[in-house]
Amino acid sequence: MHLNRVEKIDDKVVVKNVLASVADKNGIEFFVRELISINPEVHIYSTGGTYSKIREILGSGYEKNLKKVSDYTGQPEMQGGLVKTLDFKIYLGLLSETYNDAHKKDLERTSAIEFDMVVVNLYPFKETISMDDVTLEDARANIDIGGPCMLRASAKNFLRVASVCNPDDYQEIIKIMKDNDGALPLDFRFALAEKTFKHTAEYDTEISSYIAGADYKGFYNV
Template sequence: MNIVQKVPDQIKIRNALISVSDKTGIRELVRGLVRHGVNIYSTGGTFRTIQEELGDFDGGIHSDKLHSVSSYTGQPEMQGGLVKTLDYRIYLGLLSEPYNSDHREDMKRTQSIDFDMVVVNLYPFSQQISRKESTMESARSHIDIGGPTMLRASAKNYIRVASVCNPESYEEILSSMDKGDGSLNLEMRFSLARRSFEHTAGYDQAISSYLAGCSTDQLPSVYHISGEEWR
């Protein structure tokens, strides 16, 4: 167990990992980040949205600031997008602690980068189960795995990483970066961490409550249950 005693107040945001279902405000956030020289790593539909935005922004001169997560990890996304960010180098970059020489060695050995910010919002589980046509299977498919994992990892490491879970925070974050010459202070990172843990706790509670309200008697009406080995 690592017990951290020395913590930097200001952290310069150099690398941000962005993967969002709700694209609200993402264009303004991206413009603000690249103006501070931030490198952006992204996935799937978020990558394409940012790519289009940077192509239209300032004559496309910031396009070199966008990188796909797959190009960084060396692994393609799983078919259907189920696995995009669950990668060792991603989590080294999220969980490595400042001033920890052993962590620096791991980062150097794997040629990993420090992620200073994570911007994630989750598959819309509550919205999905509120629909009249929703089924247990459509609910199951809207359970996010990578998103909560990234939020929890970045929020745990608030001593170095900004964990961003809500578009409503974007303006506040950019304002703080403008005042801090591209940096965020410890107070802001801690505040964002609290919001992320509250967000993921509510998300898990929604899933738990939904499953508790489902009966195993419903399963045959949703799935064709086979006794055959699937492999």
């Protein structure tokens, strides 16, 4: 398998295209309004409840800045929201490298765009399994798949993508963007990537520990 070795990147990347899917809506109104204030042409691609929330925040004229992921990919969401963002065009936009000519051709061929920022927080698995009356099915339903994939892809490509996994970071991100004409510098993108990988590792550890001690026998009709 051939592995790319990237040498040329940009220090500062202007945030033009944002991919957002948040279970925790705290702070999202502040963040979205500030992103648009900094760059009135920013495009936010979103799904499900996050799309509905941002549409509510923006009100009339939301179409200028807000796009449905399903409209972008050309694929509807799977029933139950099980598949929303697991799509080639999404990951092409997350993992493509700025100065890679082959990647540029792929983007052109598929009419894909490069995402500059991913804003994702995960299904509340830890909180769910902490409830007294939680069932295995409750826990299973709260195992996030698409969220960790988007976070890990964006964190891997910190070369040009900012991975945002915690609403507590929204204010700092906005401040840095304002100080850098709408861009985020490499050192900050790298710090976000470090935080993201720690977060997804802890999330998977919670799931692994729960599954190891769970009893599925007698729960399902087989």
